[in-house]
Amino acid sequence: MGQKYNPEDFRMRIIPVEWLSKAKEEYLRFCQTADFSPEERKSYVGSRVLDLPELPFTPVSIIIIMARMSMKTAVFKRGGKIVTDLFRAREVSIDGYLNSLYAGKGYHLVNERNLPQKILAVCSGLGKYGKNNLVYEDEWGSFIQLETYISDVPYETGLIWRDIVNMDSCESCGVCMRLCPGGAIRKDRFLLELTRCHGWLDVTRQLPDSAPHTIAPCCVCQRNCPKNSGWRSNNETVEFSEEETELLMAVHEVPGEPFKLTFGNMSDTMRSWGYPEPLVAKVMKLGIYPWTLKDIPAKLEHMFSHTA
Ligand code: SF4
Numbered sequence: 001m002g003q004k005y006n007p008e009d010f011r012m013r014i015i016p017v018e019w020l021s022k023a024k025e026e027y028l029r030f031c032q033t034a035d036f037s038p039e040e041r042k043s044y045v046g047s048r049v050l051d052l053p054e055l056p057f058t059p060v061s062i063i064i065i066m067a068r069m070s071m072k073t074a075v076f077k078r079g080g081k082i083v084t085d086l087f088r089a090r091e092v093s094i095d096g097y098l099n100s101l102y103a104g105k106g107y108h109l110v111n112e113r114n115l116p117q118k119i120l121a122v123c124s125g126l127g128k129y130g131k132n133n134l135v136y137e138d139e140w141g142s143f144i145q146l147e148t149y150i151s152d153v154p155y156e157t158g159l160i161w162r163d164i165v166n167m168d169s170c171e172s173c174g175v176c177m178r179l180c181p182g183g184a185i186r187k188d189r190f191l192l193e194l195t196r197c198h199g200w201l202d203v204t205r206q207l208p209d210s211a212p213h214t215i216a217p218c219c220v221c222q223r224n225c226p227k228n229s230g231w232r233s234n235n236e237t238v239e240f241s242e243e244e245t246e247l248l249m250a251v252h253e254v255p256g257e258p259f260k261l262t263f264g265n266m267s268d269t270m271r272s273w274g275y276p277e278p279l280v281a282k283v284m285k286l287g288i289y290p291w292t293l294k295d296i297p298a299k300l301e302h303m304f305s306h307t308a
């Protein structure tokens with residue numbers, strides 16, 4: 001029997017596929033008004049899918065779907081020192097849920113992550129924009145996974161296209177702007193200054209040594225946002241012993257070049273490194289992106305060496 005899903009774990013909108021052109025207009029309008037550096041322009045505009053790709057079916061709708069993420073605080077120990085890191089874990093499968101709704105009904109669903117997802121989520125009324133450029137769900141805050149699918153599932157009727165504005169609470173807040181370690185959230189610009197965001201610098205391997213390094217991407221702007229205050233009650237501590245931390249800090253060879261770890265082969269790869277089963281389970285629990293597994297030794301080394 002297939003896995004049972006709780007609809008309460010998901011929020012979704014099914015919008016007409018024609019709305020992609022409205023989203024494109026909005027997106028390009030943002031891009032035209034921002035003082036982008038060439039690097040930012042490449043990242044913001046170059047990688048986005050703003051027109052419908054070729055598909056083996058006639059697209060009718062775009063499904064925008066979000067699911068709550070749970071929070072895990074990982075505690076690592078070495079030589080009497082303790083460091084912590086906050087992870088956002090995906091515990092429910094959006095793919096699985098959509099399959100449970102539509103499999104066997106003759107519909108097509110193509111997961112396209114490079115659509116202007118946030119604009120589609122906000123303009124369809126599924127979420128709201130924060131000053132930190134993240135999408136918020138009323139109850140869950142910004143700790144959500146967001147996916148978009150081009151499909152031929154009939155779209156909902158009566159939907160209204162909404163303007164792009166920040167949440168009301170952002171007006172009198174500004175916490176994320178004040179605390180952002182890179183100064184990426186600017187008062188005079190709607191979009192983040194991407195090349196100052198530590199998350200982006202980390203992914204592109206340009207994070208300076210003087211910046212805090214963490215295994216999980218920087219989430220200072222999310223962790224401290226008043227609209228996310230609920231995460232502490234949705235937080236589990238995952239503790240790694242000194243022995244387990246030592247194993248995590250050993251640099252292992254990764255089979256295959258270029259590095260091709262996926263969620264599917266991640267556990268087996270760790271087992272092949274001699275990780276005992278409880279350690280594999282703990283790492284998997286954190287929802288670490290497979291492609292960041294190889295960075296753990298260097299990240300932990302940095303975290304320990306910058307902790308008194
Ligand atoms: S920290 Fe304040 S300004 Fe920033 S997104 Fe949250 S509510 Fe908005």
Ligand code: SF4
Pocket residue numbers: 132179180181182183184185192196197198199200218219220221222
């Ligand atoms: S992820 Fe970190 S660096 Fe990037 S905008 Fe948020 S607080 Fe700033």
